[in-house]
Amino acid sequence: WMALEGIGLDSLDERRTEAFLSTRKPGCRPRGEAATLRLLLDHLRDGGRVRPKPAEPEGNNPVERIARRYERFLVNERCVSATTVKTYLSIVRAFLADRFGTRTADLGSLTVRDCNGFILRYGGNVCWRTSKMSATALRSFLRHLHQGGEIPADLADGILPATKRRQPELPRSLDPDEVESLIDGCDRTTAVGRRDHAILLLLSRLGLRAGEVVAMTLDDLDWNNGLVTVRGKGRHEQLPLPHDVGEALAAWLRDGRPSCPTRRLFVRAHAPHKPFSGASAVSCLVRRALARAELDPPFKGAHTLRHSLATGMLRNGASLEDIGQILRHRHPETTQIYARCDLDSLRDLASAWPGDAP
Structure with missing residues (x-):
């Protein structure tokens, strides 16, 4: 053509x-x-054969200009993941459009009532987690504006926390033997199998989040000291690299990972060998592994393995503080939900309770 x-x-x-x-006949275009x-x-x-994609102009849209400045702040100063940048920007754009429309954005006129009103309206039709993310994104945006002198007061502390209308669900986890069958189901004679095996071990042994796996680069592996750098939640942390995880990563790098220009540790199986587009790619990988192992947990995403690690540690006698450190929780309250998962301890407590059972 x-x-x-x-x-x-x-x-x-x-x-x-x-x-x-547009030249293809309607109904005749292959999927x-x-x-x-x-x-x-x-x-x-990637090969330099075609001109780079031109940057989208900011134009005269005041909301877009503000959003682009915030985007540069997130990428250059906060070093957050691409997925988080995308999520925060969508919320901030919606907030600014809701408050100012197409008018000139007078940031100095923003009030706490504007912010909380948006969260209440925006969160009325979404789940609690999405509402919580909206509040977190607005706090980040407002602190950015205050630090840059664009608003006189720091409004972030006035943002109301998202509240749950019911008790949070228990984390869904797998038994240790189920986790091992999931990992053993990878065909390590193939490049894809070696890649998936390494990813499943990172999720199950270190409790990494899917986005943290996607963000890993070749430079994050410190082979001499047996350490791996994890990039997540705006922080960089070094974790010890377990022996079996290190062996799986070495097998992927030596006999599986194709030669490609990206420094990302994990790439797609088929050309062009680009990095994973986001955390959902890792969750899809976990779902395929669950299907191979004929496991059917209620939740089939990558976080299942993170929850399984925490639940297993708790049942083996680890404290909630230890679990919070392994999972790198910022707040102790985040780890408290795992106390409800230790069913054996709860049964012992119930049997020791004086009096007849109701």
Whole structure:
């Protein structure tokens, strides 16, 4: 098609691919054509064969200009993950549009009532976790504005915490033998199997979050000292690298990981070998592993292995403080929910209670 249209490779971009797709007969376009062309463009750009994608102009939209400044702050100063940046920006854009519309954004006129009113309206139709994320994003944004002198007072402390309407659900976990069958189900004779085996061990042995696995780079592995750097929640922390995890990572790097320009530790199995697009890719990997092991827990995401590690530690006598340190919880309250998972201790307590059972 490009030859017939006289289009050179250096002129290929999104506009050209859309023009090509528009020539396909309705109903005759194979599924995935648009996604395939996007991947082709990414591959050609990585190899320098096609011009880089132009940056989107900020234009005259006042909300977008403010959002872009906040984005640069998150990326350059807070070093948060790409997923968190995307989530925070969507919330901040919605807040600014709700407060100012298309008018000039007078940030100095913002009040705590504006912020809490938005959270109440925005959170009315979403789950508690999303409402909590909205409050967290607004606090971050307001502190950024105050530190930059764009608002006179720090309004972040006035943001009301998101409240649950019911007791939080118990974390869903797997038994230790189920975790081992999940890990052993990887076909380590293949590159994909070696990659998945290493990821499952990171999730189950170190309790990493899916986003932390995605963010890992080759430079995060300190082989000489047996340490791995974990990047998450705006922090960098070094953790000891267990022997079996180190062996699995070495097998992936030596006999599985393809040669590619990215420094990310884990990449896609098929060309172009790009990093995972986000945490959901790791959760999909876990769901496939659960299906192979014929396990059907109520929740099938990557966090299941994090919860399983914590629950297993608790049942083996670890304290909540120890668990909080392993999981790198910032607040002790976050770890308290695991106290409800120790069913054996609760049964012992119930049997020792004086009097007849109700």
